Amino acid sequence: MERRTIVAGSLPMLLTPLTALADWELNMPRGVTDLSAEIYGLHMLTLWICVGIGIIVFGAMAYSISHHRKDKGHKAATFHESTTAEIIWTIIPAIILVSLAIPAAQALIKIEDASNADLTIKVTGYQWKWEYEYPEEGIRFFSSLDSKSREASTLGSGIDPASIDHYLREVDNPVVIPVGRKVRFLFTANDVIHAWWVPDLAIKKDAIPGFVNDMWAKVNQPGVYRGQCAELCGKDHGFMPIKVIALEDADYQQWVAEQKQQAAAASAASDREWSRDELLTQGQKVFTASCAACHQATGLGIPGVFPALKGSKIATGDLNAHIGIVLHGKTGTTMQAFGKQLSDADIAAVITYERNAFGNNMGDIVQPAAVKAARQ
Amino acid sequence: MTVPADLTHEDYGGHHGPRKGLLRWVTTTNHKDIGTLYLWFSLIMLFVGGAMAMIIRAELFQPGLQLVNPDFFNQMTTMHALVMIFGAVMPAFVGLANWMIPLMIGAPDMALPRLNNWSFWILPFAGTLLLSSLFVEGGAPAGGWTMYPPLVLQTGAAFPMLIFSVHLLGISSIMGSINIIATIMNLRAPGMGYMKMPLFVWTWFITAFLLIATMPVLAGAVTMLLTDKYFGTSFFNAAGGGDPVMFQHIFWFFGHPEVYILILPAFGIASQIIPTFARKPLFGYKSMVYATASIAVLSFIVWSHHMFTVGLPVGAELFFMVSTMLIAIPTGVKVFNWVATMWRGSMTFETPMLFAIGFIVLFTIGGFSGLMLAIAPADFQYQDSYFVVAHFHYVLVPGAVFSIMAASYYWLPKWTGHMYDEKLGKLHFWLSAIFVNLVFFPQHFLGLAGMPRRIPDYAVQFADFNMISSIGAMGFGLSQLLFAYIVIKTVRGGAKASDEVWEGAQGLEWTLSSPPPYHSFSVQPVIR
Ligand SMILES: [Cu+2]
Numbered sequence: 001m002e003r004r005t006i007v008a009g010s011l012p013m014l015l016t017p018l019t020a021l022a023d024w025e026l027n028m029p030r031g032v033t034d035l036s037a038e039i040y041g042l043h044m045l046t047l048w049i050c051v052g053i054g055i056i057v058f059g060a061m062a063y064s065i066s067h068h069r070k071d072k073g074h075k076a077a078t079f080h081e082s083t084t085a086e087i088i089w090t091i092i093p094a095i096i097l098v099s100l101a102i103p104a105a106q107a108l109i110k111i112e113d114a115s116n117a118d119l120t121i122k123v124t125g126y127q128w129k130w131e132y133e134y135p136e137e138g139i140r141f142f143s144s145l146d147s148k149s150r151e152a153s154t155l156g157s158g159i160d161p162a163s164i165d166h167y168l169r170e171v172d173n174p175v176v177i178p179v180g181r182k183v184r185f186l187f188t189a190n191d192v193i194h195a196w197w198v199p200d201l202a203i204k205k206d207a208i209p210g211f212v213n214d215m216w217a218k219v220n221q222p223g224v225y226r227g228q229c230a231e232l233c234g235k236d237h238g239f240m241p242i243k244v245i246a247l248e249d250a251d252y253q254q255w256v257a258e259q260k261q262q263a264a265a266a267s268a269a270s271d272r273e274w275s276r277d278e279l280l281t282q283g284q285k286v287f288t289a290s291c292a293a294c295h296q297a298t299g300l301g302i303p304g305v306f307p308a309l310k311g312s313k314i315a316t317g318d319l320n321a322h323i324g325i326v327l328h329g330k331t332g333t334t335m336q337a338f339g340k341q342l343s344d345a346d347i348a349a350v351i352t353y354e355r356n357a358f359g360n361n362m363g364d365i366v367q368p369a370a371v372k373a374a375r376q
Numbered sequence: 377m378t379v380p381a382d383l384t385h386e387d388y389g390g391h392h393g394p395r396k397g398l399l400r401w402v403t404t405t406n407h408k409d410i411g412t413l414y415l416w417f418s419l420i421m422l423f424v425g426g427a428m429a430m431i432i433r434a435e436l437f438q439p440g441l442q443l444v445n446p447d448f449f450n451q452m453t454t455m456h457a458l459v460m461i462f463g464a465v466m467p468a469f470v471g472l473a474n475w476m477i478p479l480m481i482g483a484p485d486m487a488l489p490r491l492n493n494w495s496f497w498i499l500p501f502a503g504t505l506l507l508s509s510l511f512v513e514g515g516a517p518a519g520g521w522t523m524y525p526p527l528v529l530q531t532g533a534a535f536p537m538l539i540f541s542v543h544l545l546g547i548s549s550i551m552g553s554i555n556i557i558a559t560i561m562n563l564r565a566p567g568m569g570y571m572k573m574p575l576f577v578w579t580w581f582i583t584a585f586l587l588i589a590t591m592p593v594l595a596g597a598v599t600m601l602l603t604d605k606y607f608g609t610s611f612f613n614a615a616g617g618g619d620p621v622m623f624q625h626i627f628w629f630f631g632h633p634e635v636y637i638l639i640l641p642a643f644g645i646a647s648q649i650i651p652t653f654a655r656k657p658l659f660g661y662k663s664m665v666y667a668t669a670s671i672a673v674l675s676f677i678v679w680s681h682h683m684f685t686v687g688l689p690v691g692a693e694l695f696f697m698v699s700t701m702l703i704a705i706p707t708g709v710k711v712f713n714w715v716a717t718m719w720r721g722s723m724t725f726e727t728p729m730l731f732a733i734g735f736i737v738l739f740t741i742g743g744f745s746g747l748m749l750a751i752a753p754a755d756f757q758y759q760d761s762y763f764v765v766a767h768f769h770y771v772l773v774p775g776a777v778f779s780i781m782a783a784s785y786y787w788l789p790k791w792t793g794h795m796y797d798e799k800l801g802k803l804h805f806w807l808s809a810i811f812v813n814l815v816f817f818p819q820h821f822l823g824l825a826g827m828p829r830r831i832p833d834y835a836v837q838f839a840d841f842n843m844i845s846s847i848g849a850m851g852f853g854l855s856q857l858l859f860a861y862i863v864i865k866t867v868r869g870g871a872k873a874s875d876e877v878w879e880g881a882q883g884l885e886w887t888l889s890s891p892p893p894y895h896s897f898s899v900q901p902v903i904r
Pocket of ligand 1: 125126128193194195229230231232233237240
């Protein structure tokens with residue numbers, strides 16, 4: 001069957017320029033953990049059993065079709081029952097199934113045992129980005145689609161996706177794990193259900209608001225492993241990739257130290273006064289990363305779904321209402337509470353930006369201190 | 377055996393033939409007219425849903441967004457599924473049941489003819505309600521046909537339209553099923569014991585029970601969504617003490633039997649057609665009946681295999697893995713029996729037989745991927761990927777849809793009195809069979825390589841197989857225009873069909889003239 005499709009597939013291949021010829025990926029990856037290899041083994045075992053049964057059944061059919069035909073003068077037999085045959089083709093499949101179920105059950109029990117982990121990472125799904133939190137290290141950050149991919153994937157962008165490195169599979173902040181250690185991932189979500197899927201780690205688990213799931217991986221090889229959200233989560237479901245970097249222990253420790261430094265710098269930034277230009281520059285960055293997916297880079301939104309910020313009552317009205325909706329979101333809509341996601345400085349910056357961009361001309365600025373005060 | 381008083385009256389169309397004009401179709405209580413209405417409705421919906429599939433595949437032809445924005449893409453995937461399942465496949469099977477069950481069991485009509493009129497006429501309203509949601513503010517539902525909360529609760533003005541159209545569709549199905557059960561239980565001709573009923577009747581009998589058991593469950597689930605959105609309940613809202621996963625359990629408790637609702641009648645059709653063209657009785661009639669019944673029973677205890685990644689306890693995962701694997705046994709029995717029916721027959725290969733053989737082979741491939749999906753650890757890789765898309769399209773397109781085409785060619789001469797164009801029919805089969813594989817086989821590879829379902833744009837390593845799949849889809853879509861052409865041509869004229877139509881055909885429907893009289897079996901046949 002595989003061969004047939006590949007042959008049929010060569011037709012369009014001849015027609016297309018050599019875009020991604022190297023990537024005729026046919027099969028499940030073997031992955032980089034012991035369990036992913038075991039799952040791959042189960043997959044191949046089942047596949048070969050199916051191929052075997054297929055050869056017997058389709059072979060018998062093909063023989064019958066070529067020999068037992070009226071135009072070859074074959075006369076129809078009259079048999080129409082055989083208890084023996086029925087028993088045989090009930091028992092044999094049952095035996096095959098049992099022999100499949102046993103290794104599958106064994107693998108399942110191992111997969112579901114996330115106890116004694118060396119490290120825990122909490123993964124939270126948002127529309128449409130991931131948040132990673134390392135509770136033991138005090139690290140916490142968001143990971144969203146890389147801006148180059150976002151730009152190229154805009155309807156009618158005219159940018160060739162093949163010209164972008166890892167189109168739709170690149171993020172701003174990858175999640176980093178150490179190799180050789182049992183990492184336990186906890187999954188939850190902020191708004192709707194998402195699913196965290198990295199094929200090389202053989203992990204796919206739903207991230208469900210209000211509930212926590214877990215799954216674990218012990219990666220054997222340093223490397224970069226990519227995946228994406230697997231559960232339909234709204235408009236940008238196809239645009240929330242996952243990038244996992246597995247590092248040797250020493251490199252991992254260094255990464256942790258860097259992250260801690262950055263966090264300290266960010267909190268210092270929230271304690272000082274910002275100039276108008278600083279706020280606007282930072283605000284545009286935050287807006288592109290966190291808001292443009294819905295309100296659009298133009299600030300015009302999508303009529304009926306996401307409101308325009310250009311000339312909006314709130315963005316050109318009372319400042320406190322503006323801070324309020326960004327901090328607390330609006331329940332029952334896709335407008336999230338960004339207070340949990342962004343620092344005071346970032347919120348101050350993005351609000352300043354919204355009030356002075358897209359033709360909005362309020363002239364006022366918001367300082368991080370004002371956001372901090374509004375949080376109380 | 378009692379005949380409802382209605383059937384002896386002369387006031388609903390009379391014994392002299394149908395009413396004239398449009399009113400005939402609005403007021404009809406005749407099982408053949410209603411069957412015809414269902415079948416035309418289904419054909420139209422096939423093209424509506426097909427057009428949506430074309431938009432989806434056109435967008436996926438290349439990486440990058442060229443045609444539609446992601447929100448509209450999601451509306452298309454959602455609506456494509458709803459239209460195809462509830463608008464095309466189910467009504468087609470009900471239409472076939474309406475036409476054929478009375479003819480096959482020697483009944484004058486359906487047992488509840490007025491209910492029959494209703495169960496059809498609700499459909500166009502439900503369909504219009506659903507489709508018109510495309511034009512309201514915020515667009516059509518875009519949260520997937522599975523309607524998982526919390527996502528589905530973000531739907532705009534289309535939300536209540538979705539819920540009410542699902543309610544209407546459910547009411548229509550339940551009324552249709554009650555009618556089918558009542559007909560089969562009460563109107564069989566003398567001598568037609570249960571174990572003498574043709575398999576198409578048997579499979580529909582069982583399907584009707586599945587429908588009655590599950591449609592109310594779906595109606596309940598969507599009603600809970602409605603109250604969660606508008607009346608402040610928190611059935612599925614964790615913040616209010618509810619559980620979003622509970623919806624999935626309820627939905628799939630309906631949803632899994634639903635997939636058998638979509639395939640059991642197809643099994644029945646294959647079991648009618650294969651013996652006819654093999655000129656040999658169906659092998660293992662009894663085991664076919666038992667296998668169908670056991671599939672139906674098992675279908676109620678496997679639902680969570682759609683949810684292996686939601687975080688079930690290991691014990692539940694093991695249970696649902698094993699119960700799902702069990703379904704392979706009765707399904708296998710069916711396939712083996714069909715092959716044994718062909719074995720040492722005297723086969724000819726007219727269009728219905730071609731479609732029936734295509735059905736068996738390609739449905740079996742869908743069954744194989746189903747077995748793979750049942751293996752829970754491996755399902756962690758397959759779930760919500762294109763592998764799943766490939767799997768269910770194999771069982772639904774060359775599965776359910778091919779069986780409906782097979783049935784249409786098989787019975788069209790009986791319905792219309794004209795033979796269809798055999799050359800064109802065969803052409804239609806070969807085009808469909810080649811293109812359907814071109815669309816869906818590469819999708820297995822895409823899923824295994826890591827492409828999730830329901831995405832409008834993808835990483836460039838998936839480009840080649842997506843392009844092949846899209847080319848196949850365009851070809852498959854165009855080939856179905858040929859089907860519409862053949863059907864219309866046959867309805868309008870053609871060589872006169874004999875009463876028997878097919879040399880090897882067995883069964884009561886072939887004892888009537890082609891086309892059958894407006895009121896079939898005014899004299900009850902007797903089965904020895
Ligand atoms: Cu998501």
